[in-house]
Amino acid sequence: METVQLICIGCPMGCPMTVTMENGVVTSVTGNTCKRGDVYARKEVTAPTRIVTSTVRVSGSKTGAVTVPCKTKTDLPKGDIFRCMRALADVTAAAPIRIGDVLVPDVAGTGVDVIATKDVE
Amino acid sequence: MKHDLIILGGGPAGLAAAIAAYDAGVRDLLIVERDKELGGILNQCIHNGFGLHTFKEELTGPEYAARFIAGVRERNIPYLLNTMALHVSPDKVVTLMNRTDGIQTVEAKAILLAMGCRERSRGALNIPGYRPAGIYSAGTAQRLVNMEGFLPGREIVILGSGDIGLIMARRLTLEGAKVKVVAELMPYSGGLKRNIVQCLDDYGIPLKLSHTVVDIRGRKRVEGVTIAAVDERLKPIPGTEEDYDCDTLLLSCGLIPENELSREMGVAINPVTNGPRVNESLETSIPGVFAAGNVLHVHDLVDFVSEEAAAAGRAAAAYIAAGDAERHEIPIRFEGGVRYTVPATIDPAFVRDALTVRFRVGSVMKNRVVRVLMDGEEVGKRRRQIMAPGEMEEVKLTRAQFDAHPALGELLIRIEEA
Numbered sequence: 161m162e163t164v165q166l167i168c169i170g171c172p173m174g175c176p177m178t179v180t181m182e183n184g185v186v187t188s189v190t191g192n193t194c195k196r197g198d199v200y201a202r203k204e205v206t207a208p209t210r211i212v213t214s215t216v217r218v219s220g221s222k223t224g225a226v227t228v229p230c231k232t233k234t235d236l237p238k239g240d241i242f243r244c245m246r247a248l249a250d251v252t253a254a255a256p257i258r259i260g261d262v263l264v265p266d267v268a269g270t271g272v273d274v275i276a277t278k279d280v281e
Numbered sequence: 282m283k284h285d286l287i288i289l290g291g292g293p294a295g296l297a298a299a300i301a302a303y304d305a306g307v308r309d310l311l312i313v314e315r316d317k318e319l320g321g322i323l324n325q326c327i328h329n330g331f332g333l334h335t336f337k338e339e340l341t342g343p344e345y346a347a348r349f350i351a352g353v354r355e356r357n358i359p360y361l362l363n364t365m366a367l368h369v370s371p372d373k374v375v376t377l378m379n380r381t382d383g384i385q386t387v388e389a390k391a392i393l394l395a396m397g398c399r400e401r402s403r404g405a406l407n408i409p410g411y412r413p414a415g416i417y418s419a420g421t422a423q424r425l426v427n428m429e430g431f432l433p434g435r436e437i438v439i440l441g442s443g444d445i446g447l448i449m450a451r452r453l454t455l456e457g458a459k460v461k462v463v464a465e466l467m468p469y470s471g472g473l474k475r476n477i478v479q480c481l482d483d484y485g486i487p488l489k490l491s492h493t494v495v496d497i498r499g500r501k502r503v504e505g506v507t508i509a510a511v512d513e514r515l516k517p518i519p520g521t522e523e524d525y526d527c528d529t530l531l532l533s534c535g536l537i538p539e540n541e542l543s544r545e546m547g548v549a550i551n552p553v554t555n556g557p558r559v560n561e562s563l564e565t566s567i568p569g570v571f572a573a574g575n576v577l578h579v580h581d582l583v584d585f586v587s588e589e590a591a592a593a594g595r596a597a598a599a600y601i602a603a604g605d606a607e608r609h610e611i612p613i614r615f616e617g618g619v620r621y622t623v624p625a626t627i628d629p630a631f632v633r634d635a636l637t638v639r640f641r642v643g644s645v646m647k648n649r650v651v652r653v654l655m656d657g658e659e660v661g662k663r664r665r666q667i668m669a670p671g672e673m674e675e676v677k678l679t680r681a682q683f684d685a686h687p688a689l690g691e692l693l694i695r696i697e698e699a
Binding site for chain 2: 167168174193210211212213214215217223225226227229230231238241242245259277278279
């Protein structure tokens, strides 16, 4: 049996929750005040994911922009965040760039594209 | 030069106000922006989480801004970039300056203040120690990293747990810096719970509540800071000092509405919000001068800035159409832990279909009910399991409620134990 302590992000209440797991299966969630805490806790301990946002360098911008902000198109497993960041470190994108343009396809082999979140002229 | 409406600021508030004013019939308007592009602070807020209320999806700051910038362009609303508003007179003459036109004065029938806010600086915090390089406000660091492509330091201590500081703790960690600790003077964080979990806990960054920086070491560059616990009166407790080696100190200690122009023109300021005192139309003490967004009161969510600014834009349009009118305003009274309300006063005759009253509480309160009373009669109530200073609250009133109280003498918002 394994227990994980979490703070719920559902609302400012921030319920401190204890999740009990057996062989990777959640057996109980305690400490939450409402259903949202239960849902969040189960996802967070079994398959936590995050959208990663960052920037990459830009070349040839008419407006003098040196970076373009970007994000992973969908969320990534939490454990892949730093591999994604390392892959972005060496990327330079050529202006003009449109919101939604794919800057890095299949970043770090995660199957997720990194897309631009701002137009750069 | 003359315009019906001049909007000072091209950030989220100015953009939403311009679109709403245009859609309410104002055709002769101008947005004045001091930066080289529209979008304001959203341009440097590259993280996601914007627009959940407005667009029902999670956008990054630049994406959220782009939707409003597109709205301004579709309507051909004119804007000036790289242009600073130097002065606004009480009779609404705006002095502008930029590199191509020099100094020019522009008259307006109505003015909408949307200048946003500024970060509290080291000077305002009275931190002892030397004045070496390496001390930045969190927002300055955010601009350096996200827009200018510089990493401000490698080993970081953050004072203050406002949202920008939390966001920067994660951002700097992702870019390879080591964030050693976030110290917060208050016994609770001023940031959103989501940011504490996803920006600090995710990366194992400790948050020390009831702690502050009592010394900064280093002559040329920051070499370290000393952090100490504080007592209930927020005074450092001798003997609790801890030294942290670092090359950078970020300050995320609150935001102050940027009201130099408003003060100069004689707009009455609410000392609690540091923003203008406004009526139900978000109109300041000077008729025809409106305010919205962080210049009015500091918001947590941009969605509410857009909503508020659109209301101000519509009110400005109505003023331009109708001109000065006689008003009979009553103050909104509040009890039970409410620190302020926006608006501060109302003239029921000017309330349209609905009125949103936003407010903040002064401390963390659990298990409460918010009651709205008109002349002593309860017209609405809302159960709140928890209320915190870091999260803005609101009550919505309807035209029908005002119609049912034609001689309204008192509007009261009261928080009680449930």
